[in-house]
Amino acid sequence: MKKQKAIYMAGLKLFSKYGPKKVSIDSIIDEAKVGKGTFYKYFKNKTDFYEKIVDDMLMDKGGEEEFGLLSKEEMLVSHMVGILFYLEKNDILKNICLENEKYFFGKINYEYIQKRHFEGLKEYFSDENDEDCFFLSEIIWSYVRSFEKISRFSSREEYEKFCVKFANACVIGYYSKEDFVEIDLPKIKKFISKL
Incomplete structure (x- = not known):
């Protein structure tokens, strides 16, 4: 288990730093100080290995036991804020979520992450x-885009x-859907065409 x-x-270190396309099995085994046979004992190939790492990240459900104590609204706000803080510590997922193709490899891409997130939400x-x-998933993915704005803040x-205010606004808006205004799309298109 120590070698695995x-x-x-x-792999986690190298994939985070360079993306999967620039990392070779040789560089992984050099970094791990193991032989090539040891790598293949645990993983079929580099693609299999990268997909395993990303899937493990997606399955990380830290703090899940506290979720049951929260209201739906609190749970959703906590989930949204938690995603941003998790991405901040996780270069691989952050780059995939921000659609950096350097981190797309094998089955791993933005759509795959979105699909897995949707499945988790349904759960x-x-x-x-x-x-x-x-x-909900679309709201959350729009919210995740706010991670790109981190450098705009002074502290x-x-x-x-x-993060908390934005998540709250999204959740309050979602859960007040019975107050949604009916939109007359043809009327709006007609108005816009006159501009």
């Missing part, structure tokens, strides 16, 4: 229908406040 962990940690919010879970505290 050494390989895993080496957490099992009383929501597919359409609502899809809508970490200011960024964290923004």
Whole structure:
């Protein structure tokens, strides 16, 4: 198990720094200080290895036991804010979520991550229908884009406040859907065409 962990940690480090396309099995085994046969004992190839690392990240459900104590709204806000803080520590997922193709490899791409996230949402919010879970997923992915704006904030505290306020606004808007205004799309298109 020590050798498998050494390989895993080496891959995590190298994939995070360079992306999977620039990392070779040789560089992984050099970093892990193991032989090539040891690598193949645990993984079929580099693609299999990278996909395993990303899938493990997606399955990380730290703090899940506390979720049951929260209201739906609190759970969703916590989930959204948690995603941004998790991405901040995770270069691989952050780059995939921000659609950096350097990190797309094998089955791993933006759509794959979105699909896996949608499946996780359906698990957490099992009383929501597919359409609502899809809508929630889209809200959350729009929110994740705010990670790109981190450099615009003057302090970490200011960024964290923004994350919480933005997540709250998204959740309040989602859960007040009975107050949605009916939109007359043809009327709006007609108005826009006159501009």
